[in-house]
Amino acid sequence: MALVAGMRVGSRVLFRPWAWLPGAALGRKESAARGRVGARGFGSQRVLVEPDPAAGIAVMKLKSPPVNSLSLELLTEFVISLEKLENDKTFRGIILTSDCPGVFSAGLDLMEMCGKNPAHYAEYWKAVQELWLRLYLSNLVLIAAINGACPAGGCLISLTCDYRVLADNPKYVIGLNETLLGIVAPFWFKDTLVNTIGHRTSERALQLGILFPPAEALQVGMVDKVVPEDQVQSTALSVMAQWLSIPDHARQLTKNMMRKATADRLVKQRDSDIQNFVGFISRDSIQKSLQVYLGKLRQKKG
Numbered sequence: 001m002a003l004v005a006g007m008r009v010g011s012r013v014l015f016r017p018w019a020w021l022p023g024a025a026l027g028r029k030e031s032a033a034r035g036r037v038g039a040r041g042f043g044s045q046r047v048l049v050e051p052d053p054a055a056g057i058a059v060m061k062l063k064s065p066p067v068n069s070l071s072l073e074l075l076t077e078f079v080i081s082l083e084k085l086e087n088d089k090t091f092r093g094i095i096l097t098s099d100c101p102g103v104f105s106a107g108l109d110l111m112e113m114c115g116k117n118p119a120h121y122a123e124y125w126k127a128v129q130e131l132w133l134r135l136y137l138s139n140l141v142l143i144a145a146i147n148g149a150c151p152a153g154g155c156l157i158s159l160t161c162d163y164r165v166l167a168d169n170p171k172y173v174i175g176l177n178e179t180l181l182g183i184v185a186p187f188w189f190k191d192t193l194v195n196t197i198g199h200r201t202s203e204r205a206l207q208l209g210i211l212f213p214p215a216e217a218l219q220v221g222m223v224d225k226v227v228p229e230d231q232v233q234s235t236a237l238s239v240m241a242q243w244l245s246i247p248d249h250a251r252q253l254t255k256n257m258m259r260k261a262t263a264d265r266l267v268k269q270r271d272s273d274i275q276n277f278v279g280f281i282s283r284d285s286i287q288k289s290l291q292v293y294l295g296k297l298r299q300k301k302g
């Protein structure tokens, strides 16, 4: 699938992964009207959306078994669902969670980063950038209801949310563990973490690739609340009610003020960031590290 079409929003050129979809040539108003979400659920194969128009919120569930690894398909469907909700004025907030038992998201899909060609790596990385930019700068209130393990890219997604609720289960670790794979979190992953837990804690967490269990995640500020597993959803809903009690325009402008500089750093150097990723991931030594890591994951079972 070629993901190349671009759209200018302010100073940002956003790519449009849905450009190949029927109706993509419609004007924004017309397509928003046609695509209005309504009360019935919608979504795609890998992203379920359960809207509650009366409450102005939707629950978005990642459903890409077994572990919600962020494949190109999942990234694309994620952006499309997000865009749909952003364009429908009914919605003010999204609760982001997983439909895969025990895993929020295993992070970037290692199969997308192993044994492929440079054009594929570039396309994949552009999709990763796009999801991050859209989530990080979303006008909607985003609450992560983390109901499973949340390593690397999974953690990044949760860090783009405005609030994180984590289920209290020692298996549900969270963190940017890239160094354990022999790879390096790019600067915008690092910036997102630093903005959440501060510089010193990030430095230690990133270098050591720490995956924090719930109590420690709460202590360092990686998550905002830890609750029993059966209360994750209800807690996310009550937190959402509190965030929605704030006038949208004031909250949105404040969010933008806090986040724009971080997002702009990537916007200004998207192409060089892609080239950097492609060069890095194509190295033989990095490919070997990833293969070894994948082998260990598979062995764990046997």
Ligand SMILES: CC/C=C\CCC/C=C/C(=O)SCCNC(=O)CCNC(=O)[C@H](O)C(C)(C)COP(=O)(O)OP(=O)(O)OC[C@H]1O[C@@H](n2cnc3c(N)ncnc32)[C@H](O)[C@@H]1OP(=O)(O)O
Pocket (backbone or CB within 6 Å): 066, 067, 069, 102, 103, 105, 106, 107, 108, 109, 110, 111, 149, 151, 152, 153, 154, 177, 178, 181, 183, 184, 185, 186, 276, 277, 280, 281, 294, 297, 298, 300, 301
């Ligand atoms: C310049 C910048 C350069 C590079 C930047 C790159 C940044 C990278 C960011 C990332 O996100 S890299 C991905 C890091 N992710 C991880 O380390 C998580 C790995 N997975 C796990 O730890 C576990 O799978 C788990 C999420 C804790 C779930 O454990 P569980 O026991 O429930 O499942 P199992 O391990 O048996 O896995 C099932 C199945 O899924 C495959 N798998 C797991 N994770 C991934 C993944 N990230 N990508 C692709 N595939 C994954 C695993 O191998 C099993 O496959 P199998 O059934 O075929 O054996």
